[in-house]
Amino acid sequence: MMGKQWGPNNDGCFYGQYDCPEYCEHCHQGLCLKCSKISSQLDNLTNQCLTFCGDGYLTNQEYFDDENNILYEGCYECKFQRNQFCQICENGICFECQLGYSLNKLQNICDSVCGNGIITHNEEFDNGNLQLLNECSNCKLQCQEQCIICVNGQCLECIQDGWQLNLIDMNCQPICGHQLVLSNEQCDDGNDKENDGCANCFFKCQDECTLCEFGKCRECGYEGWELIVNECFPICGDYLVLGNEEGDDGNRIRSDGCFECKYLCQDQCNDCVGGYCKACNTRGWEFNKIIFVLLYVEMVSLLIQMNNVMMVMIYHMMVVIYVNFNMNNYVHYVNKEYVLNVINQDIYQRQQLYSLFW
Numbered sequence: 001m002m003g004k005q006w007g008p009n010n011d012g013c014f015y016g017q018y019d020c021p022e023y024c025e026h027c028h029q030g031l032c033l034k035c036s037k038i039s040s041q042l043d044n045l046t047n048q049c050l051t052f053c054g055d056g057y058l059t060n061q062e063y064f065d066d067e068n069n070i071l072y073e074g075c076y077e078c079k080f081q082r083n084q085f086c087q088i089c090e091n092g093i094c095f096e097c098q099l100g101y102s103l104n105k106l107q108n109i110c111d112s113v114c115g116n117g118i119i120t121h122n123e124e125f126d127n128g129n130l131q132l133l134n135e136c137s138n139c140k141l142q143c144q145e146q147c148i149i150c151v152n153g154q155c156l157e158c159i160q161d162g163w164q165l166n167l168i169d170m171n172c173q174p175i176c177g178h179q180l181v182l183s184n185e186q187c188d189d190g191n192d193k194e195n196d197g198c199a200n201c202f203f204k205c206q207d208e209c210t211l212c213e214f215g216k217c218r219e220c221g222y223e224g225w226e227l228i229v230n231e232c233f234p235i236c237g238d239y240l241v242l243g244n245e246e247g248d249d250g251n252r253i254r255s256d257g258c259f260e261c262k263y264l265c266q267d268q269c270n271d272c273v274g275g276y277c278k279a280c281n282t283r284g285w286e287f288n289k290i291i292f293v294l295l296y297v298e299m300v301s302l303l304i305q306m307n308n309v310m311m312v313m314i315y316h317m318m319v320v321i322y323v324n325f326n327m328n329n330y331v332h333y334v335n336k337e338y339v340l341n342v343i344n345q346d347i348y349q350r351q352q353l354y355s356l357f358w
Contacts, residue, residue: 021047100118125153146158186198197214
């Protein structure tokens with residue numbers, strides 16, 4: 001007697017003979033009672049042992065089974081699938097990746113390459129440099145560790161202890177003057193004093209210092225300066241007026257208008273200007289007008305000399321103009337005798353002026 005017709009091959013009946021369906025482990029008269037390990041479910045309606053994609057068993061209906069359902073790894077739903085970012089793929093195996101990616105043969109995937117200057121799918125930044133930057137690490141935008149609110153590599157808020165937000169580059173920068181040395185600061189003495197070894201949170205010595213080490217001067221090599229406790233001071237008494245000196249007459253006489261390189265008149269002087277006394281209102285003292293007059297005479301003499309020089313220069317200029325416009329006339333010039341005559345007249349005038357007070 002012929003067996004019951006079930007349909008295609010391996011359905012329980014084959015050429016009139018009872019036959020167990022495919023992947024069936026135990027059957028009776030063509031009916032499957034238990035499926036094998038390859039199939040985990042028996043379909044009683046069709047008398048078939050069903051297989052599932054992802055169970056790790058390759059059946060006739062499957063091309064590949066890698067026991068997962070992950071996209072873009074070469075196999076998906078038990079069919080070969082082109083690897084994501086793969087340029088050349090055969091039977092689910094990638095042989096060459098797209099530009100900017102590197103082939104991982106062990107895992108059969110295309111990995112992005114950080115530092116090649118090409119921004120790929122999982123990169124936020126790639127400047128072609130593997131050096132760690134403040135705003136980028138492993139091709140991911142980031143902020144400084146002192147930033148507590150960071151959006152797309154830009155800091156919006158910094159920690160409070162010694163840091164402040166720079167609104168120009170949106171980065172955290174140390175606060176100079178709070179006596180904490182942070183980040184790229186070399187020092188922080190908490191003041192704005194000059195020549196104390198630290199300026200704007202960086203080591204700095206005086207301009208007169210020729211050897212500066214960590215804000216401390218070791219040598220003052222310029223003329224007129226000497227080193228005193230890591231600082232350059234002008235040398236008083238060397239006839240050079242430097243630094244905060246008002247004058248330097250090379251002596252230590254108190255009443256000559258300059259003492260210890262500062263303007264100083266006599267104690268009895270009530271009006272001292274630039275080391276010169278202009279009034280003595282102290283009882284029993286009077287102002288020596290002769291000295292003042294002599295100074296005045298010297299000034300007048302200087303003015304006369306300047307005037308004489310100007311006269312000679314103007315005379316020379318007029319002679320040149322006269323010669324250029326009147327070539328037929330005799331050439332007039334200032335001779336040596338004329339200059340000596342002018343000098344003698346000047347000396348006579350000064351003698352007359354001095355005689356008024358002597």
